Amino acid sequence: MQRRAQREEREQRAKRLSRVLVCAAAVPVMLVAAGCSSDSGSGESTDKAEKAAASASASPSPTVEAAAYDKLPEACKALSKKTLEDLVPESKSGKEGKSDDISTRASCSWNSLDNNGVKGSQFRWLNVSMLRFESDVTRGPADKLAQEYYAKQVQDVQAVDGAKGVKSEPVSGTGDQATAVHYDLKKKEGTFKQQTIVARVENVVVTLDYNGAGLAGDKTPSADDLLKDAKKAAKEAVAAVSEANGSGGGKASGSPSKSASKSPSKSASKPASGDASDEPSKAASKSPSKKAA
Structure with missing residues (x-):
């Protein structure tokens, strides 16, 4: 009876340890996922800013029709x-x-x-x-x-x-x-x-x-x-x-x-x-x- 009680106690400890290890392993996965998500958003913002700058630089400068006469007589x-x-x-x-x-x-x-x-x-x-x-x-x-x-x-x-x-x-x-x-x-x-x-x-x-x-x-x-x-x-x-x-x-x-x-x-x-x-x-x-x- 005593051995049976000790065995059951060891099994209970093993289950608790297993749950702790599983939870500990899950934390890095969540952190990695969060980190990837954060990097992805930053990259998209940078791409949009670069595209906007490129579009602005590609737009032609304002122009106006040339003056017909560029001088006056005496x-x-x-x-x-x-x-x-x-x-x-x-x-x-x-x-x-x-x-x-x-x-x-x-x-x-x-x-x-x-x-x-x-x-x-x-x-x-x-x-x-x-x-x-x-x-x-x-x-x-x-x-x-x-x-x-x-x-x-x-x-x-x-x-x-x-x-x-x-x-x-x-x-x-x-x-x-x-x-x-x-x-x-x-x-x-x-x-x-x-x-x-x-x-x-x-x-x-x-x-x-x-x-x-x-x-x-x-x-x-x-x-x-x-x-x-x-x-x-x-x-x-x-x-x-x-x-x-x-x-x-x-x-x-x-x-x-x-x-x-x-x-x-x-x-x-x-x-x-x-x-x-x-x-x-x-x-x-x-x-x-x-x-x-």
Whole structure:
């Protein structure tokens, strides 16, 4: 009986030991399984990140259509000698406007005072301004920027302080689009007949200001004649822009502009011309030229 009890006790111990060993063996298996599962998740996350990075690097960089024109003509040479003789006969030479980049912004002005002594004098003032826009990936293609500026320039001219009888009309055959704005501007020296032509050709906006007045009792010039001359000069200035860039302009078919990744020139955000209403008054107060005297 005693031996039987001892044998049963040994069998019970053996069973308990067997259960302990089985449980102990199961723990590493669980740990290994957990470890594999953890590694698998990390690998998938890494693969997804790598694929996303590869996809981003494979995406093409933003591009924008190239600017058609990449230069401007010399403003003081934009009009022919014959045209200058007709519009500003007493002018000796043009005065070039200040610009921090003549490839994007240029201007030139001429004054003419024909002094007839006691019979009075005839005054003329002519100004040509050119503003070129560059394509930009954030702001858009150059011609679109030029169109926006063209519209704003026309509005600004129509809203000049002191302008009387403002009238506007489209001008054909001058660039891609052009508008003539004319009005009277009364100064202490007399009444000035102002003619402004705003034109756009591709990515360049040309603004031509031309005015005249009869001073010291001389008769006021014909607004129609001045407008006719202004239109002729504006057409010539626009043609000079195209000629400066070659017959086909500077556009490279299908390729982005070299400057497309850059911001537009600072000078391209400035007005292309000064306040036309101030110039006649300044020039009219000057002494008559020696030739006129």
